[in-house]
Amino acid sequence: MTAKTLYDKLWNDHLVAITDEGDALIYIDRHLVHEVTSPQAFEGLRLAGRKPWRIDANLATPDHNVPSDVNERAGGVAGITDPVSQLQVKTLDDNCDEFGIEEFQINDVRQGIVHVVGPEQGATLPGMTVVCGDSHTATHGALGAIAHGIGTSEVEHVLATQCLQQRKMKNMLVKVDGELRPGVTAKDIVLAVIGKIGTAGGTGCAIEFGGSTIRALSIEGRMTICNMAIEAGARIGMVAVDETTINYVKGRPYAPTGGNWDKAIAYWNTLHSDPGAVFDKVVELDANDILPQVTWGTSPEMVASINASVPSPEDFKEPVKRAACERALEYMGLEGGMAIRDIKLDKVFIGSCTNSRIEDLRSAAAVVKGRKIAANIKEALVVPGSGLVKKQAEEEGLDKIFIEAGMLWRQPSCSMCLAMNSDKLGAGEHCASTSNRNFEGRQGFGGRTHLVSPAMAAAAAVAGHFIDVNELLEGAQA
Amino acid sequence: MKPFTQLTGIVAPMDRANVDTDMIIPKQFLKSIKRSGFGPNLFDELRYLDEGQPGEDCSNRPINPDFPLNFPRYKGASVLLARENFGCGSSREHAPWALEDYGFRCVIAPSYADIFFNNCFKNGVLPIVQDAETVDRLFKEMYATEGYQLSVDLQAQAITTPGGEVLSFEVENFRKHCLLNGLDDIGITLQQAEAIHAYEDKRRQQAPWLFASRS
Numbered sequence: 001m002t003a004k005t006l007y008d009k010l011w012n013d014h015l016v017a018i019t020d021e022g023d024a025l026i027y028i029d030r031h032l033v034h035e036v037t038s039p040q041a042f043e044g045l046r047l048a049g050r051k052p053w054r055i056d057a058n059l060a061t062p063d064h065n066v067p068s069d070v071n072e073r074a075g076g077v078a079g080i081t082d083p084v085s086q087l088q089v090k091t092l093d094d095n096c097d098e099f100g101i102e103e104f105q106i107n108d109v110r111q112g113i114v115h116v117v118g119p120e121q122g123a124t125l126p127g128m129t130v131v132c133g134d135s136h137t138a139t140h141g142a143l144g145a146i147a148h149g150i151g152t153s154e155v156e157h158v159l160a161t162q163c164l165q166q167r168k169m170k171n172m173l174v175k176v177d178g179e180l181r182p183g184v185t186a187k188d189i190v191l192a193v194i195g196k197i198g199t200a201g202g203t204g205c206a207i208e209f210g211g212s213t214i215r216a217l218s219i220e221g222r223m224t225i226c227n228m229a230i231e232a233g234a235r236i237g238m239v240a241v242d243e244t245t246i247n248y249v250k251g252r253p254y255a256p257t258g259g260n261w262d263k264a265i266a267y268w269n270t271l272h273s274d275p276g277a278v279f280d281k282v283v284e285l286d287a288n289d290i291l292p293q294v295t296w297g298t299s300p301e302m303v304a305s306i307n308a309s310v311p312s313p314e315d316f317k318e319p320v321k322r323a324a325c326e327r328a329l330e331y332m333g334l335e336g337g338m339a340i341r342d343i344k345l346d347k348v349f350i351g352s353c354t355n356s357r358i359e360d361l362r363s364a365a366a367v368v369k370g371r372k373i374a375a376n377i378k379e380a381l382v383v384p385g386s387g388l389v390k391k392q393a394e395e396e397g398l399d400k401i402f403i404e405a406g407m408l409w410r411q412p413s414c415s416m417c418l419a420m421n422s423d424k425l426g427a428g429e430h431c432a433s434t435s436n437r438n439f440e441g442r443q444g445f446g447g448r449t450h451l452v453s454p455a456m457a458a459a460a461a462v463a464g465h466f467i468d469v470n471e472l473l474e475g476a477q478a
Numbered sequence: 479m480k481p482f483t484q485l486t487g488i489v490a491p492m493d494r495a496n497v498d499t500d501m502i503i504p505k506q507f508l509k510s511i512k513r514s515g516f517g518p519n520l521f522d523e524l525r526y527l528d529e530g531q532p533g534e535d536c537s538n539r540p541i542n543p544d545f546p547l548n549f550p551r552y553k554g555a556s557v558l559l560a561r562e563n564f565g566c567g568s569s570r571e572h573a574p575w576a577l578e579d580y581g582f583r584c585v586i587a588p589s590y591a592d593i594f595f596n597n598c599f600k601n602g603v604l605p606i607v608q609d610a611e612t613v614d615r616l617f618k619e620m621y622a623t624e625g626y627q628l629s630v631d632l633q634a635q636a637i638t639t640p641g642g643e644v645l646s647f648e649v650e651n652f653r654k655h656c657l658l659n660g661l662d663d664i665g666i667t668l669q670q671a672e673a674i675h676a677y678e679d680k681r682r683q684q685a686p687w688l689f690a691s692r693s
């Protein structure tokens with residue numbers, strides 16, 4: 001038997017049919033549904049007189065359009081002020097009702113960003129194929145699953161057939177070894193990876209993240225890394241199953257129990273790449289080389305270490321990259337050569353499917369505890385990823401720490417990650433954000449996004465500009 | 479998806495090159511939560527004198543009297559005659575949805591943008607390629623004859639003009655099969671329903687927890 005990668009194993013286990021040309025039909029175990037990409041898919045089913053193939057494989061929750069403000073939220077769906085947003089959320093409710101699909105509605109404590117909710121509920125499990133009409137679905141790969149985003153016509157296809165027509169991707173290994181420096185988190189690792197391989201570095205590949213640094217991370221940290229596989233060009237990111245994975249899954253509402261649990265563990269323990277498995281591409285990083293990261297431009301690959309400077313167009317030899325740098329500096333209102341530390345900020349956003357889990361909130365709270373946000377910070381939003389994360393954080397008193405520091409404690413939603421609800425940046429405003437995309441206009445028209453870890457965002461909120469979070473952590477210990 | 483077999487219908491002109499998907503259906507309509515009902519907004523910016531809004535009743539809007547689709551002679555048209563690179567621009571499937579919803583089942587043009595061409599087949603619209611001279615000739619005949627109709631037979635891969643001239647056209651076998659039988663991607667996958675059931679039965683044995691409903 002030849003040595004297989006994790007991706008090979010999962011692919012083989014989900015193969016329904018394959019032609020000689022490699023066109024495959026792949027079975028989907030879990031389909032997560034949200035309000036933005038599903039309405040036309042449901043409408044398509046209705047127009048064609050089709051029914052969902054397997055209702056219990058679907059789980060829905062609204063997230064993109066859901067308000068984070070407590071007052072707007074109090075009115076439920078009817079309270080959403082933007083009529084287009086309201087209609088999308090209402091349509092999801094109606095469709096789930098009509099087709100009998102389980103949904104965590106707007107004010108259910110289990111509601112949240114789909115990519116936080118799935119793992120939290122044990123609705124996404126090791127060894128599954130998981131899809132959702134959203135490009136950050138790779139997040140779920142942290143549990144040792146094949147997970148990727150799909151378009152609206154594929155959403156309809158999965159609803160109707162429980163399968164997808166696919167071709168196998170290439171295998172890529174990103175290996176990170178060694179011990180992380182203090183203040184460096186999963187977010188810094190993935191930003192450093194993207195900085196190294198570029199936003200097209202993983203195109204056409206399923207990336208497995210491995211190595212001792214990754215194995216030492218919690219599931220939350222692994223999710224942060226897999227979440228941004230798409231920013232490295234790969235639709236799929238995954239991490240092998242180990243004890244951390246199994247301990248994470250155990251006891252969650254949708255996780256197997258009794259005899260099924262034992263059978264599941266036996267299978268999950270096989271979900272890793274065999275020794276000697278061949279990858280089409282391998283990239284290696286030394287954890288010790290990674291410092292806290294900050295993006296300075298309008299693509300996630302435009303990233304630098306906290307103690308570095310913003311590059312100048314002349315630093316790039318390729319004309320395309322030079323032009324991109326020039327354009328990015330102009331949009332971001334930055335000068336080449338200035339220190340990253342000197343970038344002044346207007347807003348801070350801690351949240352999104354990348355960094356809104358309990359561990360993220362804890363690490364941000366540890367930094368702001370007993371401090372105040374700087375006078376030039378107009379708004380610092382903390383938006384937990386789900387109702388349950390929010391509850392847990394409040395039980396630990398994290399909400400009070402944020403509020404006392406002058407930050408706003410919000411209701412679970414995508415919020416300012418993409419500015420579909422009313423949380424937005426104004427034109428020209430700089431924001432330290434724990435989300436995943438710093439494209440032009442992503443967080444509001446003319447808004448300037450800098451991607452960072454939750455700890456770095458918290459440190460920036462306190463300082464009013466970027467600083468190495470260690471400067472505050474050392475202070476806290478003294 | 480509606481099957482396409484044979485069609486005889488009035489021909490309407492879209493007499494300009496590089497008609498992009500934003501011209502076919504402007505972006506404000508993409509906010510809709512539906513995939514039907516785009517017909518009244520097909521070519522919205524050209525058809526009406528005001529700016530269209532999603533959800534608006536189009537029957538009272540000021541129409542552009544110079545736009546051919548508004549001429550009585552093209553009322554009820556089901557074949558669209560167009561110029562090169564039709565359907566360029568974004569990948570939005572709303573473009574074929576709008577054409578189909580308006581009543582166009584067939585487009586004839588010298589060339590198409592790739593994604594649009596694919597999307598047509600997935601949505602029951604037949605895009606036919608004819609060389610530029612032939613298309614030019616069809617435009618002339620159409621302008622000269624009120625009520626000009628063409629017959630399109632997909633099985634025979636033939637267009638018949640009112641004068642009895644028969645023009646043949648190419649179409650990929652698999653696409654032809656799907657369109658003739660009304661098979662969209664889902665329909666094609668559902669032809670393998672037995673294989674999917676067999677997979678589920680096998681998988682249920684190996685990994686029963688994936689099929690257990692929540693306790």
Ligand code: SF4
Binds near residue numbers: 063113136352354436
């Ligand atoms: S948090 Fe942002 S990236 Fe994640 S699903 Fe929501 S909008 Fe998409």
